Amino acid sequence: MAARPTIRLIVPGTLAHRAVAVRVVAEACRLVSAPGIERTADGAAYDLRHPFDAEFVSAFAEIYNNIAIHAYGRRTDGGEIELAIAVEPGALTVEIRDRGAPFDIGVVSSPDLDSLPEGGMGIHIARALLDEVVYEPGPPNLWRLVKRIAPSAVTTATADASA
Amino acid sequence: MAARPTIRLIVPGTLAHRAVAVRVVAEACRLVSAPGIERTADGAAYDLRHPFDAEFVSAFAEIYNNIAIHAYGRRTDGGEIELAIAVEPGALTVEIRDRGAPFDIGVVSSPDLDSLPEGGMGIHIARALLDEVVYEPGPPNLWRLVKRIAPSAVTTATADASA
Amino acid sequence: MPIQFQRTDQGDESMLRIAGSLDVLTAPELMPTIDALVEERRPRVVCDLSGLDIIDSSGVAALVALYKRVRAVGGQVVVVGARDQPLAIFKLLRMDKVFSI
Amino acid sequence: MPIQFQRTDQGDESMLRIAGSLDVLTAPELMPTIDALVEERRPRVVCDLSGLDIIDSSGVAALVALYKRVRAVGGQVVVVGARDQPLAIFKLLRMDKVFSI
Ligand SMILES: Nc1ncnc2c1ncn2[C@@H]1O[C@H](COP(=O)(O)OP(=O)(O)O)[C@@H](O)[C@H]1O
Ligand SMILES: Nc1ncnc2c1ncn2[C@@H]1O[C@H](COP(=O)(O)OP(=O)(O)O)[C@@H](O)[C@H]1O
Numbered sequence: 001m002a003a004r005p006t007i008r009l010i011v012p013g014t015l016a017h018r019a020v021a022v023r024v025v026a027e028a029c030r031l032v033s034a035p036g037i038e039r040t041a042d043g044a045a046y047d048l049r050h051p052f053d054a055e056f057v058s059a060f061a062e063i064y065n066n067i068a069i070h071a072y073g074r075r076t077d078g079g080e081i082e083l084a085i086a087v088e089p090g091a092l093t094v095e096i097r098d099r100g101a102p103f104d105i106g107v108v109s110s111p112d113l114d115s116l117p118e119g120g121m122g123i124h125i126a127r128a129l130l131d132e133v134v135y136e137p138g139p140p141n142l143w144r145l146v147k148r149i150a151p152s153a154v155t156t157a158t159a160d161a162s163a
Numbered sequence: 164m165a166a167r168p169t170i171r172l173i174v175p176g177t178l179a180h181r182a183v184a185v186r187v188v189a190e191a192c193r194l195v196s197a198p199g200i201e202r203t204a205d206g207a208a209y210d211l212r213h214p215f216d217a218e219f220v221s222a223f224a225e226i227y228n229n230i231a232i233h234a235y236g237r238r239t240d241g242g243e244i245e246l247a248i249a250v251e252p253g254a255l256t257v258e259i260r261d262r263g264a265p266f267d268i269g270v271v272s273s274p275d276l277d278s279l280p281e282g283g284m285g286i287h288i289a290r291a292l293l294d295e296v297v298y299e300p301g302p303p304n305l306w307r308l309v310k311r312i313a314p315s316a317v318t319t320a321t322a323d324a325s326a
Numbered sequence: 327m328p329i330q331f332q333r334t335d336q337g338d339e340s341m342l343r344i345a346g347s348l349d350v351l352t353a354p355e356l357m358p359t360i361d362a363l364v365e366e367r368r369p370r371v372v373c374d375l376s377g378l379d380i381i382d383s384s385g386v387a388a389l390v391a392l393y394k395r396v397r398a399v400g401g402q403v404v405v406v407g408a409r410d411q412p413l414a415i416f417k418l419l420r421m422d423k424v425f426s427i
Numbered sequence: 428m429p430i431q432f433q434r435t436d437q438g439d440e441s442m443l444r445i446a447g448s449l450d451v452l453t454a455p456e457l458m459p460t461i462d463a464l465v466e467e468r469r470p471r472v473v474c475d476l477s478g479l480d481i482i483d484s485s486g487v488a489a490l491v492a493l494y495k496r497v498r499a500v501g502g503q504v505v506v507v508g509a510r511d512q513p514l515a516i517f518k519l520l521r522m523d524k525v526f527s528i
Contacts (some may be wrong), residue, residue, distance in 0.1 A: 125382075284487060288516065
């Protein structure tokens, strides 16, 4: 990754641990979209109201689900998922590494949205919501998710206080 | 730690990153206090209503604040805080490592609660809320926080569904 | 609350309120309710998503399954009340038109 | 909302509502309000914590400072409405009696 990761997380690669990873990514989003606004330890302050946060978390959850389901085959002893997160002014990069089964992302086709698909939408959603979705088969398999934010979309402490 | 850590987190040792660490610890609490109840990526589902969660998070936040303030002297380039979290049935262990200034915890006296102290309450709170608070000066300095839960205090999926 | 749903029947119409998060973990919980609506050949199903905070591709798949299966037995499905993240996902997948949101 | 506070004066009484989280990050924001109450020598300060979700030792220290400083200039302080985590912390620190909660 271009920027040095500032936050690292390792969790077992199961759906039960997805909430831990999502929380960390959501907080990292806020360090980008609302820098300088101190948040509380309280749940009430946690939200995905900022589109940047909602979009990144939605994309991340799809990729995380895929790793737990496809790469690790829903096994609870399959291995770990490792996040390396780089928070920069105006951009968030999340690298995800797993040691599950690699696959050929080139053969995954876009869903035919006119036929009301009942699957195959996860990667499409992630690509649509992020600026960069890169997959490199491993081991370890690597996903690099990048999203940049328009300066006008950053919530400043001042703007928030006057709201 | 007796149990193998299942979750690891590394963040810069600043107050601005406390929320990331608190989120992870709060989720780990839930894996102990409400196992099997799947949580959502949504903020509304995040709460500290279970006393186990509220007490562990309160204690953890005090120790985290102390590291950022005393060990790293509120510097933003001071170094990292590393969490190693072991989720076991009925118990949560969080080990916290930092490379800031070590200190002699033996000389810290209990606060005189009758005199309405305006400081020196953090370690007292952590000790009162947890089963174990161990500090070993480093580098790295190590805090081991342990809390066990009575089986009756575990929220089961069944109990929750009928509520 | 991870997910909450509630079915209320009034004449030919079944109202299905889904609240919380409809995702890979919670969507399976909806399946028995969908099965019942299909089995009973309900003529009109209204899906009220005004309480839905989060959806993922598995949640969308569950709603698509509901839509297709109810229609396959001659029923109608409308989706109302979608907002925020779920609405954005429906638009992204061009399902807002199908669901006539 | 990290912290919200609101001061309302009625006769001799100042009502200070503190909501959200009062902690090491937010407690400093309360200081100018405390300074003003002390400077104006308010005879009675009621601290309404019914909206307070979380407090830490720095938050407690801020309330103790408020209590001591208002009393030092002849005023009275009562704390009302504490619940959940803040109430548990006050009890742990035996401040529930002082604050006559
Ligand atoms: N992390 C992964 N490891 C292995 N295979 C994957 C992974 N992610 C996606 N795939 C493959 O790509 C396909 C499309 O993925 P996706 O668009 O998310 O839809 P879905 O998961 O609903 O099938 C999957 O069915 C799977 O075969
Ligand atoms: N992680 C730490 N590193 C260095 N010194 C510490 C640390 N934690 C606590 N201390 C010392 O112990 C004292 C008591 O800590 P605490 O009970 O949390 O109260 P407070 O932080 O309000 O002073 C602190 O004032 C500080 O001198």
